């Protein structure tokens with residue numbers, strides 16, 4: 001197993017924010033995962049995917065980090081024309097393209113989500129009115145005791161961008177249900193991609209939406225838009241003009257800048273609408289901060 005020490009965590013996040021790590025473990029096999037049992041059981045051990053929804057403190061993150069990015073035993077396969085079995089370390093884009101090639105409908109929404117399947121399961125990622133847990137049958141996980149178990153979707157409570165991970169430390173792979181009632185349309189993938197590149201700053205350093213939508217009919221972006229603060233910048237972090245729920249790092253941004261901008265926007269929304277926005281981005285810091 002590869003173990004890297006004192007790495008800059010910036011490059012492990014798509015918003016390029018964070019100080020240094022202590023140790024990052026890269027298990028390559030199931031045996032490696034089993035050998036990490038003690039590390040899994042430490043309270044602040046963190047799993048990372050592609051880092052597309054996380055930022056780290058400027059002082060770094062000293063507890064252990066585990067990444068599946070060098071895991072060898074990855075797979076993506078159709079089982080009995082009913083299910084897709086896919087490893088957590090595979091990217092959402094690859095899963096969407098795989099389904100597209102196989103003319104399987106229902107997973108096109110994952111195409112523009114720049115994370116892993118594991119990250120999508122942890123966040124209940126979604127777009128275009130669909131979320132990954134809508135299609136989950138069961139997951140293989142590492143549980144709180146550090147053991148590998150298979151659990152049914154019925155045992156996991158999920159809601160919009162939230163998954164109750166009480167007894168889940170790591171998603172290893174997932175069995176997704178193919179919904180035969182959904183009709184495959186060869187154009188959907190392209191249409192979703194075009195919509196994204198027109199409406200979202202997909203090529204800049206961000207973590208996607210900073211805030212969750214307060215309700216289905218109240219997108220956080222509309223609320224922020226109404227504040228007319230699209231040019232607001234704190235340090236190196238600014239609100240995207242293309243999609244104001246995206247905060248962009250110009251390359252010089254720090255975690256402190258990001259938190260200040262989040263607090264600034266949250267306060268204005270609270271004052272104007274009496275709505276408390278909830279963060280979608282996960283920000284990790286050390287105990288003593």
Ligand SMILES: Cc1cc2nc3c(=O)[nH]c(=O)nc-3n(C[C@H](O)[C@H](O)[C@H](O)COP(=O)(O)OP(=O)(O)OC[C@H]3O[C@@H](n4cnc5c(N)ncnc54)[C@H](O)[C@@H]3O)c2cc1C
Pocket residue numbers: 014046047048049050051052053054068088112113114115116117118119120121122123124125126127169170171172201202206207208209282
């Ligand atoms: C340009 C852009 C567009 C985006 N669009 C969308 C969108 O349309 N919809 C949407 O929902 N999100 C979107 N996001 C946010 C992000 O891509 C998703 O939340 C994604 O699912 C995160 O996956 P990841 O692998 O990057 O996870 P990370 O960001 O690395 O981690 C996110 C969380 O998941 C946990 N985690 C990661 N892997 C595992 C695992 N294997 N087991 C257990 N826990 C794990 C981490 O501990 C962390 O708490 C976007 C982000 C960007 C930058």
